[in-house]
Amino acid sequence: MTLSRVMGSFAALAIAAVSMRSGVYAWLALPYGGLANAMCQFDCGWYERIAVAGYGANAEWADFGSYPHWAFFPLYPLVVFIAHHLLAIFAPSIPALAVGMGLSAAALCGFAILGARYLRETRSAWHPLLWLIVAMLFPYGFFFSAVYTEALFAMLSTGALLALQQKRFLLAACFCALASATRPTGILLTPILAIDRLVALWRGRHRLDRRALLGETLLPIAVAPLGLFVYMLYQYSQVGDALAFSHVQVLWHRQWGNPFTHIWDGLLAWDFTVLLGSPSNAYAAVCAIMALAAATWLAIRRHGAEAAFLAGCILLPAASGLDSLPRFVGANPVFLFAVYDLATRLIGQRRQPAFLMGFAAVLAGLQAVLLLAWFRAEGGVF
């Protein structure tokens, strides 16, 4: 069977899995006021407000309209805004939250498919079904269905890594640009692309067509951070501060410092007992250490771009505090690649169907526990 047919079958399977997952979520959410209501916790309100009413002050939205929300990057709410207005032509009463969840589901499909293709090209062992289980059932994977940027960011960053692997540098740069307009950590893909291109430029310094090579090198490097810079221009025009997205973090008690100090202090806090009620610094620190261990493992396995991206996605937010780190780790696409790697080693010579079923059952159980805690807005483990 050709690769395109295999990928076609995988895509159909991924769409079916996402649909089934959404159905199970809807069923679990029945006692909590329905799926859209139950899934919309914490930062979801900010994205909904930006998608419906844009940035800026708006007294109709209480705190969502008066607190500065420039920390929330624009691509995800912008796509929800466009899709919401297009869908409103056919279904005028469709809520923005439903559109946001639909967008997240579509992005999750895209992430699963691009991830399968990426793993096919970068790993010696390829188990598409195992990857699908990891992508759909990893405990923190329920964020891929929420009105959060997780699914879109996972799809775009995986697209960038895949295009880089395939040496389609301009395409990789476009993915990087979109990722940098989705989340602050999207900008971390730019130095990865830039180093790759500058090494190629150095190696080709004696070529006759050096000028063409220079253009081919600089163009992706210039395109990659474009999403962030356009957002900076917008903020400068609106607020007078191009770095407002960073400066307003002070309202979430985020202060820049040494990420390793924050992680160490979090461990020393040893406050696991508060986990069910409120965020635990020690739990967040353990999650960060697991991600850094995974990044080290990936670096040893010569997946340098993945290792750098995963480490950056942890250390950049950890530099300003430990809030939300379990989510940043558990819904990070590269961390899921590392989980997949671990699972392929575990599967070894075992009977695959039994292992896959057991693995899927354990992940699904843990995801259900976290999802129900999410529905109850018990924020300690997020």
Place this chain on the structure above:
Amino acid sequence: MRLPVWLPLAVAMLLLGFELPMLAIGLFGAQVSPAYRAFFIERRTDLWAGETIPTPGNQDWVRISR
């Protein structure tokens, strides 16, 4: 049809000509009120609890309600 070899370089220069000044403006060129600068940029978070901090350029504003 092959694109001229100078075109990617020209586009890259154009984009960098936008991005590098934007970076400099971000780092050094904030056009904000003293209250905004003190609270958000200098991070003197002991100030202005309960106040509204206006930002220039439009109707945007910040209510510090901690």
